[in-house]
Amino acid sequence: xxxxxxxxxxxxxxxxxxxxxxxxxxxxxxxxxxxxxxxxxxxxxxxxxxxxxxxxxxxxxxxxxxxxxxxxxxxxxxxxxxxxxxxxxxxxxxxxxxxxxxxxxxxxxx
Amino acid sequence: xxxxxxxxxxxxxxxxxxxxxxxxxxxxxxxxxxxxxxxxxxxxxxxxxxxxxxxxxxxxxxxxxxxxxxxxxxxxxxxxxxxxxxxxxxxxxxxxxxxxxxxxxxxxxxxxxxxxxxxxxx
Numbered sequence: 001x002x003x004x005x006x007x008x009x010x011x012x013x014x015x016x017x018x019x020x021x022x023x024x025x026x027x028x029x030x031x032x033x034x035x036x037x038x039x040x041x042x043x044x045x046x047x048x049x050x051x052x053x054x055x056x057x058x059x060x061x062x063x064x065x066x067x068x069x070x071x072x073x074x075x076x077x078x079x080x081x082x083x084x085x086x087x088x089x090x091x092x093x094x095x096x097x098x099x100x101x102x103x104x105x106x107x108x109x110x
Numbered sequence: 111x112x113x114x115x116x117x118x119x120x121x122x123x124x125x126x127x128x129x130x131x132x133x134x135x136x137x138x139x140x141x142x143x144x145x146x147x148x149x150x151x152x153x154x155x156x157x158x159x160x161x162x163x164x165x166x167x168x169x170x171x172x173x174x175x176x177x178x179x180x181x182x183x184x185x186x187x188x189x190x191x192x193x194x195x196x197x198x199x200x201x202x203x204x205x206x207x208x209x210x211x212x213x214x215x216x217x218x219x220x221x222x223x224x225x226x227x228x229x230x231x232x
Contacts, residue, residue, distance in 0.1 A: 036219035046147075046207075057221060101156065104155070
């Protein structure tokens with residue numbers, strides 16, 4: 001199972017919106033509404049930000065939103081803040097009843 | 111609150127085995143899948159497999175089949191991941207994470223993560 005494709009880096013100024021894409025295949029992203037997104041700060045464990053494509057866990061800022069179209073899922077951060085600077089990973093359930101992660105995207109707040 | 115607390119860092123020789131523990135609290139251990147994910151230094155996340163603590167059924171990523179064993183001890187609400195025939199490529203931080211409730215499909219996300227266990231093979 002190949003990793004999902006994400007841009008290596010995305011940057012934006014405080015207050016601006018950014019979007020991170022996550023491209024897979026019809027056997028993973030395109031085939032199931034089980035895409036999730038994780039935020040990881042250096043030296044820390046990942047944190048769930050979005051589950052089942054577009055749902056936010058309790059306690060996650062509503063500045064974070066998710067969507068999906070075909071084989072590509074997206075994470076949007078509206079109103080970028082300094083604390084959003086981190087690595088972000090998408091993940092998808094697959095047709096093999098396994099999971100696959102994306103390569104990861106480093107978000108930089110300018 | 112829900113917590114997953116992992117065992118401490120390990121240093122192993124090539125060819126050896128390592129067993130990492132993940133002690134859970136704050137929820138019904140037998141009610142949720144437990145997944146294992148690893149992250150090599152400077153690299154991304156890699157899913158290794160899951161275990162259903164209610165019965166012990168497992169599902170491993172193809173890459174690790176034959177080399178990994180995931181088990182659980184329901185009496186102490188602890189999951190374990192053992193990896194054999196270690197090489198330098200196995201140097202990574204290993205995470206356990208809580209998955210979906212096991213009354214349904216394994217499909218979903220990982221909502222609570224352990225703090226990670228650094229395994230160094232050298």
